[in-house]
């Protein structure tokens with residue numbers, strides 16, 4: 001049985017197991033918020049993926065230009081992508097002419113399949129990573145949000161993002177390829193409105209995720225972002241905001257986490273001890289901070305610990 | 316349980332599974348036939364593992380592990396046994412693994428403490444049983460929720476590309492006056508080994524079998540009997556409570572194919 005066929009059977013079984021009144025309730029209730037002229041954001045919850053939230057834990061956005069709609073990220077499932085597209089259509093009859101993925105993580109790209117393949121664009125690194133890891137992402141999304149993910153398949157971006165400005169329908173978008181949250185982050189700045197879509201390089205009010213992170217590159221990217229004249233920052237997770245507080249908070253978390261784990265590894269502490277360390281009070285109010293800290297420890301500590309070891313030769 | 320599967324998705328941003336609550340601390344006086352972890356087969360399990368020996372739950376046997384582990388192939392576990400138990404042997408096992416025993420260790424000069432990584436087939440209890448001088452097994456445990464199926468992290472970057480030529484290569488470090496002076500010494504030891512369980516089709520069991528750590532004065536520090544569920548490229552942390560051992564430490568051992576481990580740990 002193919003993966004897709006198996007999934008179809010499993011989904012059918014699950015659908016059968018739930019009350020009929022739930023079957024048409026897979027509604028993310030997406031409400032676009034207008035954050036600047038022509039510019040809208042769907043703000044997700046500061047939570048982890050659960051069946052209850054359907055994976056709506058991420059920000060996506062769109063810009064309505066005279067030549068069509070530019071979409072930034074497509075959400076965690078095809079259902080989300082469909083509902084996003086429907087919400088856009090309630091605001092404009094114009095077609096979606098470009099879809100940017102800020103990076104390859106599942107909550108940002110698994111709605112891609114809703115949009116014309118020829119419009120979807122990301123960095124070459126993000127496309128390669130999604131090609132390699134996408135099937136696993138989909139499996140995991142099914143495990144976490146179950147029927148919300150019905151129909152979700154990977155759609156790898158076909159357009160390769162390059163640095164520089166592009167003008168679409170009177171809006172000039174600057175594309176910046178960056179690195180830090182992943183190998184292939186893409187920041188989209190709309191120079192016409194001053195809105196910057198920075199993806200998961202910035203988190204606000206929710207602990208950053210680090211499975212593909214490069215802490216030094218990430219800090220360098222944040223230092224670069226901070227200097228830009230931007231009117232509204234749209235983080236990957238957390239509310240859009242003016243000012244650089246979210247950038248600084250993300251930077252502070254990476255600083256603390258990196259230093260904390262390095263110190264722990266260098267002093268011979270065991271990972272099971274490090275897992276139990278408390279998160280500093282200044283981060284303690286963030287969504288899912290304890291779980292995200294533990295995930296980061298499990299992801300990052302083994303390599304740091306290994307770097308402290310030296311080859312022990314035979315006698 | 317070995318990572319020879321096609322699943323390669325890293326659960327970036329994908330997170331945690333509802334966590335099952337860990338059971339309350341066990342009481343040595345509690346009915347040893349009733350498992351605080353709720354495993355119905357516990358009575359049968361204890362008979363199979365411990366025969367007629369007396370088995371008690373004992374909070375002085377601490378098993379530390381993450382509540383949730385996305386990568387079921389590298390689940391960190393530490394076992395700390397209260398020295399008051401006087402344990403001569405500690406047996407670690409995972410009830411729901413197809414191969415239940417994980418390892419046994421015998422603390423000699425080293426403290427009754429060992430940290431390592433384990434492969435878990437599914438969510439469930441990880442337990443340690445420490446044997447006292449009277450032959451009674453004192454059992455502690457924790458519950459680990461795994462991401463399931465080993466599919467949430469990529470095989471990419473895991474392990475050694477050239478492991479055949481580096482088989483049984485040891486890297487290590489010793490910390491004296493470790494952890495702010497609360498511990499006389501700690502050693503961390505990593506051994507390059509695929510640790511194949513034999514359960515993946517076409518890949519025979521190939522795993523370390525025993526390890527022995529001796530200090531420069533010839534005093535036995537720790538013996539470890541290793542089973543298949545210990546994770547690939549095992550990492551062990553050993554501790555000395557009162558006095559640091561004279562260096563170098565000598566690590567010797569063998570895998571199930573007769574390949575030897577032999578290394579002098581000088582720092």
Ligand SMILES: [Zn+2]
Pocket residue numbers: 103105181200209236327328
């Ligand atoms: Zn991300």
